[in-house]
Amino acid sequence: MALSVGDILTESITPAAPAGWFPAGVEGQERYWDGTAWTDHVRPVNAASGRSDFAAPGSTAPGPEKKTRNLLGIVALGLAAVGFIFACIPGALIVGWILLPIAFILGIVALFQKDKPKWQGLTAIIVSVVGTIVGVVVFFVVAATALNNAIDDTVTDKVGTSDIVEEGAPGTAEKPALAAAQELVLGETAFGVDAESGMGWYAVQLTNPNEDYVFGNAAIEVEAYDASGVLLDTGTDYSTILSGSSWYVGRFLQVGSAQIDHIEVRGPSASAATNSPAAETGSFTMGEVTTGSEYDWMTVSGTVTSKFTEDQDMVRIDVIARNGDGKIVGVDTTYTDRVPAGGTAAWKVPLWEVPLDSKVEAFAHL
Known part of the structure; x- marks a missing residue:
């Protein structure tokens, strides 16, 4: 067997x-x-009779006691060592704070494992405690340094680097305070629905009365309501509103078969205006607008000239068409790829479902 x-x-x-x-x-x-x-x-040895109490002659003593390795203690010690290293690195403190508590807990568990070495678990506990203390010290040093730098920057911003001049000395006149920005003014509005596409459209006139303020990346929201006051759709455009008057057009995509009774316009408040001296702010000048026809629609083309010191990409051209009575009967939008600084670029756009003898106006926007 x-x-x-x-x-x-x-x-x-x-x-x-x-x-x-x-x-x-x-x-x-x-x-x-x-x-x-x-x-x-x-x-x-010899504690009792001066000799060991061996078994009967010829018997063999058992092999010496063998203690297995404490793997959990080894793992705990390794984690504690790695966590200690990370705790000393300002940019990696969080890693150390994650590893050290884990090593501490594993070290405690390793101490209570029977018949296995205890020194690895005990060492892991000591290293994790010391590493945590070091990590806290490093954190406070980094925080104190950042706070000190922030205070220094604030003081520098407030004081500046200009020389101190005695009061009343020549050339010390204070600059006049900036005038508060005024609210945008809503002018004429128009809306309608294209019979063929079924999409609604709108046109709103906005005036920025501030010569030295602009509204950067401003949201212009236009809401369409039916006769019962139900909100049908909202059109939103983002544009930089420069000083002066201009038109902004857009589309309602979800009106469907509903009838638009009126529109409401929402724009940025005066508090959103940014100071931009007129002498330093650029502008656009629209060239002559020409119209033609292709099949059953009107084609509109023209030029735009930049007075900005830098090239402007994707300049938007908003177009409105008025019939013989001066009523706005259609709108559209196109973009130029680039308008060179101080240069001129051409643009072209088709207008659908408008009388071919309509008068067309165009407006450029950033």
Whole structure:
């Protein structure tokens, strides 16, 4: 009959090592073997009778006690070491604060593992505690440095670098305070629906009365309502509103078969205005607008000239068409790829469902 490794070990140990005191692998010390396994009882050699209580002659002492490695303690120690390193790096503190508590907990668990070395777990606990203290110190040093830099920057911004001049000395006259920005003014409005496409359109006239203020990337929201006051759709355009009067057009995409009764316009308040001296702010000048026809629609073309010091990309051209009675009957929008600084660019756009004899106006926007 074949024997397993466990059977062989049992048969070789049990008869050869009955219960008794045997060398424990440590010089001058014995540990008690209960006939099956090592116990926790130890004693010095010759503590009782001056000799070890060996079994009967010919018996073989059990092998020395073997302690397995404490893998959990090793893992805890490794995590503690890595966490300590990260805790010393200002930009990686968070990693250290994650690893160190984990190492601390694993170290405690490793201490309570039976018959396994304890030093790795104990060392992991010590390293994680010290690393946490170091991490806290590094954090406060970094925070204090950042706060000090912020205070220095604030003081510099407020004081500046100009020389101190005695009061009343020539050339010390204070600059006049900037006038407060005024609200945008809503002028003429118009709306309608294209019979063929079914999409609604709108045109609103806005005036920026501020010579030295602009409204950058301003949202112009136009809401369409039916006769019952139900909001049908909202058209939103974003544009830089320069000084002066201009028209802004757009589309309602979700009106469907509903009838637009009136529109409401919402724009930025005066508090959103940005100071921009007129002498430093650029502008556009529209050239002559020409119209033609192609099949059943009107074609509109023209030029736009820039008075900006830099090239302007994707300049928007809003176009409105009026019939013989001066009523706005259609709108559209196109874009130029680029208008050179101080230069001129051409543009062209088709207008649908408007009388071919309509008068057309065009307006450029950033």
